[in-house]
Amino acid sequence: MSRFFATLGQTRHSFDSLSQVMACASPRRSGDELAGLAAQNDEQRVAARRVLADLPLAVFLDEPLVPYESDEVTRLICDSHDAGAFAPVASFTIGEFRDWLLSYAADSAALARLAPGLTPEMVAAVSKLMRNQDLIAVASKARVVTAFRTTIGLQGRLASRLQPNHPTDDPTGIAASTLDGLLFGMGDAVIGINPATDSVAASTTLLHLLDEVRERFAIPTQSCVLTHVTNSIQAIEQGAPVDLVFQSIAGTEAANAGFGVSLSILAEARDAALSLKRGTVGDNVMYFETGQGAALSADAHHGLDQQTVEARAYGVARAFSPLLVNTVVGFIGPEYLYDSKQIIRAGLEDHFCGKLLGVPMGVDVCYTNHAEADQDDMDALATLLAVAGVNFLIGVPGADDVMLNYQSLSYHDILGLRHQLGLRPAPEFESWLDRMGMVDSAGRLAPPEPLVRRLLTSEAGR
Amino acid sequence: MNTVTPLDPWARFRAATRARIGLGRAGDALPTPALLDFQAAHAKARDAVHGAVDFDALAAAFPGREVVNVQSAAADRVTYLRRPDLGRRLEDGCRASLEKGDYDIAFVVADGLSAAAVADHAAALLNACLDRLSGWRVAPVVLARQGRVALGDDIGAALGARMVAVLIGERPGLSVANSLGVYLTWDPRPGRRDSERNCISNIHADGLDIDGAAKRLTGLMAEARRIRATGITLKEDAVRLEGPGGPSDALVADQRGQEA
Structure with a gap:
């Protein structure tokens, strides 16, 4: 039975469900086409x-898109909804909500107060009514600040994850990167390794390596080995130096089961990490990665378009x-995001939705070799995100991840953005760079020839 | 003007990693040679994605062993790239060639995203594993065109195998265009989740070598048979609780002992 209608010109478009309206309203992308959920044509898209x-x-409070009874993520979203925080926008239509978000009244403080009152479905819906410019304008007003040994997400700052992956977890290779x-x-933001071997023993070895590097140069930052959450819990039990616990997550209970996790396992992991009390300026101890297409690839999307489930x-x-x-926006492949326009x-969208919900969003600006994209496209996305106030970007040597076999940003690219846009590293880390003599008189991080020699000599002298 | 080439402070590290370290800087950007090197590698990787495996030549690498050729429901490369669901399903006409038997393990070689990986490493790895599996009932080797990992579930179920190992070409990176991966799944049948598999990745000349990969895979297989499961319940650490004679060999031997 059709429940929703819109007329464009002479054509009356009808939609059977709220999920179908959401899917058809999404900008065109290959993952929704793969799932058979995309609009049939551009006119139907605008009608939606x-x-x-x-x-x-x-409407999303009255009508969950994934049933409350069968999905713990829906239960989490509904049960934790803050009606008081929602009150200022409770009477809006989604179109009115878009206009309000863009208005001067919706400043940083107002958006921060609103966040607990918003659900993922609400922010996904309003994003579908926004142009890229709108997504940037609103996200740049939404600051989400978190801390462990550094403080991430402050106005005027751009942090980075240093990703020194190696195809066999070779300690010297990782130290070099x-x-x-x-x-x-x-x-x-973090020095974070994706381990080639997903085991407790291998992860523990890498954790000690990163901890030694951090201690040796007295670097105010945090490390992470991106192994399965159950491995991190075991590593903590065995006394390994775990700063952050990592896990890939998705937007439905079934998709999370595909990752081998549940909300209770994540809670257990967070408690374990908190028990170590390793943070100095804050106690945010979790690190999550997500990506459009993850739920569909696990056949666990409940008929939702990939952006809403993300x-x-x-x-x-x-x-x-x-x-x-x-x-990890371009990582999952062309079957979900076909080309650079979609990536x-x-x-x-992902950055906007995360920020509006109060999540400390960063982006792995990236693509794979079977997608229609290249480094020019990554330049565009990274620049747009930096303008939008992204909390952090991921950098690998020369933009080439030799372990995960995809391209992200080069260290060069993030440094260039900082200098172009006047963005600075996290304050604690910036002080360290200054102490190390890496900042020149113009406040730039100039090519550090003497320092390279000093650090490498010190490394070689071990 | 200083004409002496300065000592490269990164030299010692370059031997330890193929990562693009110590590239230098033109202002904040990549110097011209590094920029063009990157573009050349990207061009090569893109070309590699669209290559085709010579499955006839591959079949000849398993003398005396029955080989079955199958195809996924993805008819060509472009469909394969856009429709992973089709790459996970057997083309209907292929089912008849897979006869149900009493097998401990089925091996599937699928092209995946790198024809070069399969051409360079699949036969060597499979033969190295077979050498370590005397006493195991091994199904005919299945060669799968336009195949994804989960195609092994369909194949393993059709063969009635207790577990399936899928050797598959990994997505080419810039440094390595011929990296092979292996996914091991206990009790294969359509609908298996990724968390129910174990993966060994990065098998190539500068990554995990054939011997190491064969040891790890047969070790995982023995442990899978012992606990009757793969995935997150099968921790690789269990495979490495070793004596000096080599962990996986010990476990394989153990398993054989139990069977006898």
């Missing part, structure tokens, strides 16, 4: 947006007060 614009924002990144001022992953993330969350759009 017309319908969406006139629906009350509160780490030093290279430090010389570019990278690593203030926003629900941020609903999961915020329940655990993470230090860092990033979408750029999705990156801006």
Whole structure:
């Protein structure tokens, strides 16, 4: 039975369900086409947006898109909804909500107060009515600040994850990529390794390696080995130096089961990490990665379009007060985001939705070799995100991740953005760079020849 | 003007990693040679994605062993890239060639995203594993065109195998265009989740070598048979609780002992 209608010109478009309106209103992307959920044509897409614009924002409170009874993520979203925080926008339609978000009244303080009153479905819906410019304008007003040994997300700052991956977890290779990144001022969000071997023993070895590097140069930052959460719990039990616990998450209970996690396992992991009390300026101990397409690839999307189900992953993330969350936007492949146009759009959507929900969003600006994209496109997305106030970006040596076999940003790219846009590293880390003599008289991180020699000599002298 | 080439402070580290370290800077940007090196590697990787495996040549690498050729429901490369669901399903016409038997393990070689990986490493790895599996009932080797990992579930179920190992070309990176991965799944059947598999990745000349990969895979297989499961319940650490004679061999031997 058709429930929703809109007329464009002579054509009357009808939609059977709220989920269908959401899916058809999404900008075109290959993952929704793969799932058979995308609009049939551009006119139907705009018709769906017309319908969406006139629906009350509160519709999502009355009508969960994934059943409350069968999905713990829906239960989390509904049970933790803050009606008081929602009150100022409770009477808006989704179209009115868009206009309000863009208004001067919606300043940083107002958006911060509102965040607990918003659900993932609400922010996904309003994002579908926004152009890229709108997503940037609103996200840049939404600051989400978190801390562990550095403070991330402050106005005027751009942090970075230093990602020194190695195909066999070779300690010297990882140390080399780490030093290279430090010389570019990278690593203030985290020094985070994706291990080639997903085991407790291998992870523990890497944790000790990173901890030694951090201690040796007295670097105010945090490290992370991105192994499965159950491995991190075991590593903590065995006394390993775990700063942040990592996990890939998604927006439905079934998709999370595909990752081998549940809300209770995540809570257990967070308690374990908190028990170590390793943070100095804050106690945000979780690190999550997400990405459009994850739920569909696990066949666990409940008929939702990939952008809406991705926003629900941020609903999961915020329940655990993470230090860092990033979408791996172009990583999952062309079957979900076919080309650079789709990747750029999705990156801006993900950042916007996360920030509006109060999640400390970063982005892995990236693509794979089977997608229609290249480094020029990453330049565009990284610049747009930096203008939008993204908390952190990921950098690898020369933009080439030799372990995960994809391209992200180079350390060069993030440093260039900082200098172009006047963005600075996290304050604690910036002080360290200054103490190390890496900042020149113009406040730039100039090519550090003497320092390279000093650090490498010190490394060689071990 | 200083004409002496300065000592490269990164030299010692370059031997330890293929990562693009110590590239230097033109202002904040990549110097021209590094920029063009990157573009050349990207071009090569993109070309590699669209290559095709010579499955006839591959079949000849398993003399004396039955080999079955199958195809996924993705008819060509472009469909394969856009429709992973089709790459996970057997083309209907292929089912008849997979006869149900009493097998401990089925091996599937699928092209995946790198024809070069399969051409360079699949036969060597599979043969190295077979050498370590005397006493195991091994199904005919299945060669799968336009295949994804989960195609192994369909194949393993059709063969009636207790577990399936899928050797598959990994997505090419800039440094390595011929990296092979292996996914091991206990009790394969359509609908298995990724968390129910164990993965060994980065098998190539500068990554995990054939011997190491064969040891790890047969070790995982023995442990999977012992606990009757793969995935997050099968921790690789269990495989490495070793004596000096080599962990996985010990476990394989153990398993054989139990069977006898």
